Each structure stands twice: as structure tokens, then as C-alpha cells.
Amino acid sequence: MPLLRAVPGAHGFLQRPVLRGIGGAGKRRFASSSRSPPASLKSGNIANSRPTEKNNSIAPFPTTRPSLPTVIGPTHTPLALQSRKASTIALDPKMYTTSFAFFEALWDAGVTHCFVNLGSDHPSMIEAMVKGAREKKGQFPRMITCPNEMVAMSMADGYARLTNKPQAVIVHVDVGTQGLGAAVHNSSTGRAAVLVFAGLSPITQEGELRGSRTEFIHWIQDVPDQKQIVAQYCRYSAELKTGVNVKQMVNRALQFAKSAPTGPVYLCGSREVMEQEIEPYSIKQDEWEPVELGGLPNSAVKKISEALAGAKSPLLITGYAGRNPEIPGKLVELANTVKGLRVLDTGGSDMCFPADHPAWLGLRYGNEEAIKAADAIVVLDCDVPWIPTQCKPREDAKIFHIDVDPLKQVMPLHYISAQARYRADALTSVDQLISELKSNESLKAKLVAEEDAKWEALQSSYKKRLDGIAETAKPLENGEFGTGYLCARLKELCPEDAIWAVEAVTNTLFVHDNAKPMMPGQWINCGGGGLGWSGGGALGIKLATDYEAQLKGQKAGKFVIHVVGDGSFLFSVPGSVYWIAKRYKIPILTIVLNNKGWNAPRRSLLLVHPDGLGANASNEEINIAFNPSPDYAGIAKAAAGGDLFAERVERTEDLDDVLKRAIEAVQGGQTAVLDCKVVNGC
Template sequence: MTTSTYTTSTLFLRSLSCAGITHAFVNWGSDHPALLEELERQRVESGTGKAQLNIITCPNEMVALSAAQGFTQSTGKIAAVIVHVDVGTQALAGAVHNVDRSRTPVLIYAGASPFSAQGEHKGTRNEWIMWIQDIPDQSAILRQYMRHTAQINSAKTVEKSIKRALQIATSSPSGPVYLWARREVMEEEIEPQSINLVSDMTGWPSIELSALSSNVTKIIASSLLHASSPMIITSHLGRSKSAVSALISLATLLALPVINSCPSAVNIPFTHPSYTGVTFLAPGTHWEGLNKADVILVLDSDTPWITENDRPQDGAKVFIIDGGDPLKVNIGYSHTDAEIICRADPGVALSQIEEGLREMGVRPEGEHWELIGADLNDNTESRIDARRLALAQAHSALVTNLDNAEAIFPSISSSGTEEGQGKYFSVTVPNLVGVLRQTIISATPSRGANTLILNESISNYPAVWHHLRPEFPGTVISSGGSSLGWGLGAAVGSSLSGRETDKPHELIVVIVGDGSFMFGVPSSAYWMARRYETPFLTIVLNNGGWKSPKLSMLGVHPKGHGSSVPGAQLSVGFGPSCPDYAQIAVAASAGWAWGTRIGGSVDAELAGLDEHALQKKLNDVIKDAIRIVMEEKRCAVVDCVLESI
């Protein structure tokens, strides 16, 4: 008869569960015997065959952490990641950067080689790899990206170690934490009654959201009120839906233009007149009003502008508000000239500023103003009305420009491609995203309000953000960092997260470049999607390689030797024979996923078709792909050939 032995690992898993963690994304190794044994004990003794945590097997560590990030971004609930000693910690790769920069709380746990070698303890070294995997400072691999790192030293302290880590991870600036333990510690036997002493996070709250001081609130409110040309710049405010509501309210009250600088979330609805567009700070792409603004409110933004390209006028008042790291202390060098810099939650701060304006007598459009004191004879109201009209006109022009770009489809060309000579066609990003957006609206019951789009389009970020025209907070997200490969794993995690809510996403779409697709380890990601039945649509923007390095080269050497040569010659291209991305997904999922390519060499079916027929084909492909995801509950991959780099 099998006997139950309770160990530190019992307390470890129990502590995670009691703290509210429901999912652990795992990649097991020689340091995890006690965890594997404990999970099976739970399955046997539960009578249901289930453990306390949902264990998600991840054949690749970066996909594991990306999936955990997507899970947390979608639900707001922290997830755990379990990896193998130093090598598994290293294999988390660029996902560590992404969870750090996106301020996504994740608890990462790694085992470590045993410290004993002669049988002194249970779990002592008994495999050759345990000598070469024992390094002097395992936490150093990723300490500079973590909010907290700590070693679990005994069964008696494991619960407190986890609670402290989670308290730090979920406090602003939230982010990842890293715990590790030697194998002997996780094998330490405990008394069964100690399991029942594990409690929830009561007594270990996250730090409360901070607010502006009353003096600073008054200064910012008064400055915005009396400004001739005020504006707001934000990047990540939309990570909090309540902050979006506060931004909409203030922007409406004062008719403030809002620019999205390198966004990672939906910060303001596209249809709101204050929505002025998106910039990723390429020269000449910032909002044209930046150099005329006299008061600028920067909210949760790492890079509101780049001085060498576009910048505010001299003398402009700049106020910076950030909920966790206004000085960007974890960035080697960062500086923005400002009058006041505040550590305060943007949503809270915006509500304070609006309340201050209302105390001054400011009222919404259509209501009678009651300006008092020094504001009594001010012409502020008429200036705001004029600004409101100008914003509406500018927004109408923006919509017209986007409509026009989406409507112009390229014709079939006789030029050669990297795959050989002959007729071919490609779609443009406006074509594709326009069709995708319209199809989502018509195919989903909520008309897109309950669709999640994960955007990892990189060099096509500006076009994708613009043409998605996102309307609802939380419906479009990106990694928040710059390490490629987030999207596929995050789509799996986001799909899993829907099972934790009473309103799961109707559709999940991930938009990736062909480079991002390859970085995302599709062999692991689509295996996981099949194993855990997490259907999503993948749109691959296939421009034949890495466009971003070429753009970086052109930014420094616009007329150099490399300025006129194709990507393949620059060694940034994937030709002459690009991978069949859709079939990679099909193979990885053992035939479960569906995939097709649109664009490229023209076959007999398409020869002679005009642009209207090509538009219909794109419509049909996207419609069919969405049907497969929503009705058949399978992954679909559409490889969209763009103009080659």
C-alpha cells in the first residue's frame, strides 16, 4: 500500500493555492521529484484525479513564462512558473524582460542542485548533472529584472517566503519575483497537521494605490485649465480599465487631445474625439500638435517623445505621473525635462485633477460654468469649445485616411519574388487589418467588445494599432517589452484565463510578424494549444524576414551601401525559401490546427483576378479562419504575404 509523506513541497503548493494562484506553467527537471510526487499524491487522495493547481506542461520555458504573462494580463490574477535549476532559468530568455517591462506580476520558482553529495539528506545528489548545474549565484541570472529574489531555506519558512514574494510582486511597480530552493529542502518531511495551518494572503496586502498631493493636484488642474494647447501622452494607462474611464472623463471635460506613444494597451477608445493616433516615435510620426503644446501631462509612459526627432516647444510645462517608477530607475539612462514628477496611480490622479477642476467651477459641455476667483473673467470656456471642434475635425480626417488606406488593394504584379519569377500578389497591413476588424465585428456576438487581440507586429506596430481602431479597454494588448516571441505563448495563457471567468473571450487573435512567429517557439506553443484546447487565430505578417534591423540601419545610414539591397542580401531575410508558417502549426498540433497562406506566387485559380476579387478572397479566408476558431474550437493560422523586405 502506498503511504503518504508530506514535505516542504506540500506546503509550497498549498501556499500557492491558498494565495489565490490557480495555474502553474511548468517545465520539470531533476530538482522537482518532491513536487511531482506531491502532485500525484493530491490527485490520488482528492478522489477526483485533480491536483490543487492546474498544471500546464510547457515544453519550452520562454513559452511557459509568456503564457503566464498572457494569463495574468487577461485576468489580473497572478500565475506561477516552475523551471529547472540554472538552465531552465536561463531558458526563460527574453520573456523575463517582457514581464519586467510590462509590470506583470508572475511568481517564478526554480529548483537548484542539492547541496549534499554523500547521502546526508533525502534528495542528495545522485545524478552527474547535479555537479555541473550547481552555480555560485543562481538568482544573479535574472535578479536585475526581478522585484524580489529569495531562497527558500526550510519547510517552516516556505509559506512566509511565498507571501512576501507575492506581496512585492503585486505592489506597484508590480512585476516578476523569483524563488529558488535546494532539492533537500523541498524533500524535507513535515507533520501532516502543519498543512492545515497554511492561510490565505490576509495580513499581506499589496501597497495601496498612491495619490497626488493636494498642492500638486491644484497646480496641474489649473495649468490644464488655462493652457492654450494642452495635451496628454500615455503608453500603458489602459492596463487599468478604471484609469481609462478617468482619462475619458478628463479628456472630455477639457477637450484634451490624447496621443498613444508606443502603446501596450487600449488607453482611450478610437471613436473618442480626443483619440489623435499612435506613434512609435519614428522621425516625423509624433502628433503634429506636440511642438505647439504649452502644457503636457505624461501618464505611464516610458518614452513620451524622442528629443532628436519630435519634441515640445521650449517653455512647455510638462507634468509626469507614473504609478510605480516615474524616474525609470531600472533603465540605464532615461530623462524627460519636467516641471513636476509624481509617483501616483494615473487613474487616481486623473480623478483628483477632475475633481479639482470641478471645484474651480468647470462643468461638462452644455452645463453652465461657475468659474470662481481668478478664473472669473477667463475665456477658458470658449477656448475649450474651439479645441473640441478642432479635435472632432481632426478625428474625422483620421478616419477618412484610414478608410482610404484599407480600400486600396494592390493588383497582381509580374515582378519576381524571392521564391522565383512569375506573377504574385501581396496584401497590405491596412487591407488585412481592415478586413480582420470588420469580420470580427460581424462574427462575434459582442461585435468585438469581448475579443482579445494580442499585437506583436513589431515593425508594423503603428499600422496595426491604427487600423484595429480599438474601442474597448482590454481588447488589444502587447508584451509591454521588446523581446520577441511573446504572442503565441501569451495566446495560450489568455485562452486558459477565460476558464477563470464567467465571461470568457469569444475570440482570441494574435498578430505576429514572421520573425515574432519563429521566436515564439511554435513547436511548443501549438502543442500546448492542442493539449489544453486553447483555440486562437494567428495572423502572420510575412514580409520575408526581420524588417526592424533594416529600419534601424536606415535610421543611421539612410543612403549607405545597405539602403538599396533586399533583406536576403543584408542577412535579415528568410528567403529564398521562407518557412511554411501555417504548416508548422499544423505539424506541431498533430494536424489539429488549420492553416493557409494568402499572397505570394499566383496559382491558376487567381491568375487574372482583379483587386476586387483579391479582396473577396481575403474576406473569405479571414471569415473561414474565425469560424474554425469560434465554431470548431481549433487554432487557425493565416500566413499573409506582405511586400518583401
């Protein structure tokens, strides 16, 4: 039976031949002279009227439309409505589509979770999700419904940041892509491997292919180049144009996502492409590994090793290196080899160096006295080692920059004064330096000289730093407390291996100083400037640690402490965050640092206009105050349907009791949110 479609003519609807496929993939089928509907339509058996021949073209609607009577006037039914019946034909349960192959490709590539916010562009994907859940249980990505795209992307980001395993996000056409918003920026700057897929408005409108336009919104959401909305933040972006190579396209995208510098990638495809029936196929997964970076050239190893061995005040500055869990241990070995070397984190993205080592300088955003004093500096995987308007190295300092992206190719303005720059893997490079320093006799002689004195000075400086942190964190005599004291108590009361998911903005340094992270992966901070990351980020981290634990036969993963400023809490879309926490049983402890507003704009103001009009103005005058203060814990509890531990605390004498009960609730499987009133500056 030829495949026909109804098109408007001068006297009603005429039947015209339908082309199977796109661009000549199929052959023209000519209409018969008969205008009678096929038997399958007469009997009502629409589903069985689909052609049975197999091919790799995009499937047309699987039925010939009956001829329609001529109707004149306002009662005329538009063709778009006439085509709806064909568009909603049930799919063959054995059907293998682009969408199903897409999910197979994700699973085979190691993607275990898809964070989804679905729309009218996803009918075939929904069919594939149901088919996968029923037929490939345990071998198909798990779907996590996210009522907001920012939360979805942040969950995938947090999951990927902890595990170094990319995850997927599925959103709705252009509007869902825009809804990702600042989360794409965070994943890009934070180097989180996330694959985003969004549908496109259908590319046909008269029922030529399965998936053709059926709703008013399909015209409204049709934009010239949807992927350009996020392309400048992505390592790769592309449109799926056929199902026959969908697995190759998914793996190509993931190669970009997983190759250093890791980051988000974006794919999109129309309904017709995603509905396409194809022959089941597989690819050789081991041929799609990411690009591996090498180490330093031999000349660089010698040059940097000599500079470190001969320096009186050597310094290593890092930011992202700790994403590799082997790095903290290697940096400890380097610090033990070069006595007097100190390690500074100016990124705060990951735990790069343990706080219990005397070489630890903690986290400082580009302004630290050690930078000014160092005579040899190694910058290792770091975006902003110092801020020139606030802090500069010595003129005679020897500076070497080792990075996966030393030129910062997506930053229009970026440069640091360095004698040499190397595109190299951090772990391999540090290994090379340690080997050279331990095997070169002349360097060993330099290192031994004054070794004891350097080590003693280092320990003295470390003790002084810890004493200063403890002094700053003391609660006030009036019973109020700051972020430092709060986090010191969290450190004491929470499990030793708890993971800190942090978005504290102006209070971040106080959190880090008192959290004192010591284990790889124990500290994960927002990767960029898109506030609102930590709500979804913390859920993704907890989901990841639980999933990884279950793979090892353990009951649950690590405890997750989510520390967030009150402004960032509102940005995080708590209505979605805590619904997800309840729906999927992802218990976290959220600490809201309530200082009644945004302090970051005031700090920025004072750095530029220290004596300006706004310097002595109130928070209300400069429009950064949250007064009256929202009930943050109450917002979260409402989102969780009432099943959430929610309390407010503002007195030192009450803090420990509230923290203990909240921790107990989380360990029992219930999320807890504490609204903590904190004093600024400590």
C-alpha cells in the same frame, strides 16, 4: 533504531551517524555496534522503515543502509549509485512537504495556474502535484505542461496582463532559468506579475538527506548563485532555505510582484529543502496584500489642473495606465471635461483610450506632431513619451510626469524635461484632476471659454485622422494588400469584443490604427523587446478569458486574435505553442504577417545611416531576408498533430473567404493559423 549512512573507509563501507535537519535543528543519532540491516530491509519493506516522529527538520533518508562487503577494483560501486535505492523510497501519501505547502501558498494567494517545464530538481514537486490533484481538486493550481520555457513564461505573462492576477512558472535549475530568456525581460518591462520557481542542484551528495544527489547532472548544474541569472529583471529574488516559512516567502515574493510597478519575481530551492516534511500550517492571507500607492499632493492637483484648463493644446501621453480597466473610462471623462485635450499612447502595451473618441491620437512610438504642438503635457504611467532625436516638446511647454516609477530606477539612462514628477497611482490622480476641474469655479470659467471651438476643431482633426488611416489601408490595384487592410477586415469580421494579442514590430502601428480598440483589455502588445512573446502570450490570454468566464458560469471567454510578424513567429517556438493549444484546447486565431524577413533592422539602419552602404542594399545583403519563406501555417499544423486550420492567402479577393472560415474554425474550438503575404508600408 539509529539513523546511519554508509561511508567509504579503508576496508569497505563504515556506518556513521546521520544528522537530522540542517544547522543543528536535529540531534546526533549514534550508531549501534551491530552492522546487521534492520528488519524492514530484510523483509523488503523499505517504505515502512521511515521514522514516524514528526519534526520540522529536513528529512534524512528514511532507512539505515545495510553494511556492504569490501569490493576492490573496477567492480566497486560508487556511493552515489548505492544511495539511489534510498533516494527513491515512496513517500507517505499523507506527507506534508515544503513543496505541497508551496502550492497551497500559491493557491491561497490567487495563483490558479502553474506553467511547468520539469526536471531532476522537482521530485517532491511532482509528488505534491499528484497529491494536490487527487486530494484538493478545485483548490489547487492547474498545471500546464510547456515544452519550452519562453512559452511558459509568456503564457503566465499574457494571463497576468489580462487579469491583473499573478501566475506561476516552474523551470529546471540554471538551464531552465536561462531558457526563460527574453520572456523575463518582457515581463519586467511589460509589468506582468509572474512568480518563477526553479530548483537548485542538491546540496548534499552522500545521501544525508532526502533529495541528495542521485544523477551525474547534479554536479554539472551546480552554479554559484543561480538567481543572479535573472535578478536584474526581477522585482525580488530569493532562495528558499527551509520549509517552515515557505508560505511567508511565497507571499513576500508575490507582494513585490503585485506592487507597482508590477513584474516578475524569482524563487529557488534545493531538492532537500523542497522534500522537507513540516507541520501543516496556514497564514492570514489578508495580511499579505501588495503596497498601495496614493494620489497627488494637493499642490500638484492645483498646478496640473490650472495648466490643463489654461492650455490651448493640452496633451496627455500614456503607456501602461490602461492595465487598470477603469482608466480608459476615467480618461474619457477627463477629455470630456477639458475640451481640446488629446490622448496619445506611446507604449502600446495596453488599451488606454478608446478609438471612438475624438480625442484619440492612437499609438505612436514617441514621434507625433501633437507632442511638438502641445503647450501643456501630462505624462501618465509611460516609459518613453517621446524620442528626443525624433521629436521634442515646445520649449515653453508645461510638462508634468505622473508615474508609479517616475525615475525609472532600473534604466541607467532615462530623463525627460518636466516641471514636476510625482510617484502616484494613475487612477487616483486622474480622479483628483477631474474633481478639481469640475469643482473649481475659476477653472470651470476657463474651460467654458472657447469650448465649442475647441470641440469642433477636435472632431475635425479626428475625422481627418480616420480618413488618413482608411486611405493608407486600401489594397493595391494588383490585388495585393498590406497589414492595414488585413486588420481592417479582421476588425469587421471578428467578434466586436475580440482581444488583440499583438507582436507585429514594424507593422504594429498599422495593426493598431485599423484594430481601433475601444474596450478595456482589448489590446495587449508585447511588453518589451524580447521577440517571441505573442505565441505563449496569446495562449495565456485565451486561457485566462476562458477561465474567468467559467467562474461566471459562461461557456467560453472572448475570441483572441494573435497578430505576429513572420520573424517573431519563428522566435515564439511554434512547435511548443501549437502543441499546447491542441493539448489544452486553447483555440486562437493566428495571423502571420509574412513580409519575408525582419524589417526592423533596416529601419534602424536608415535612422542612423540614411545614405550609407546598406541603404540601397537588398535584404539578402544585409542578412534580414527569409527566402525561401517557411511554411508557417504548416509548422503550426505539424505541432498540433495535424488538427489545426492552416492556410496561406496573398490576394485581396481571397482574403474574406479565408478569414471567415478561419474564424468559424476557432469558434468551433480549433486553432487557426493564416500565413498572410503582406506588402510593407501600409
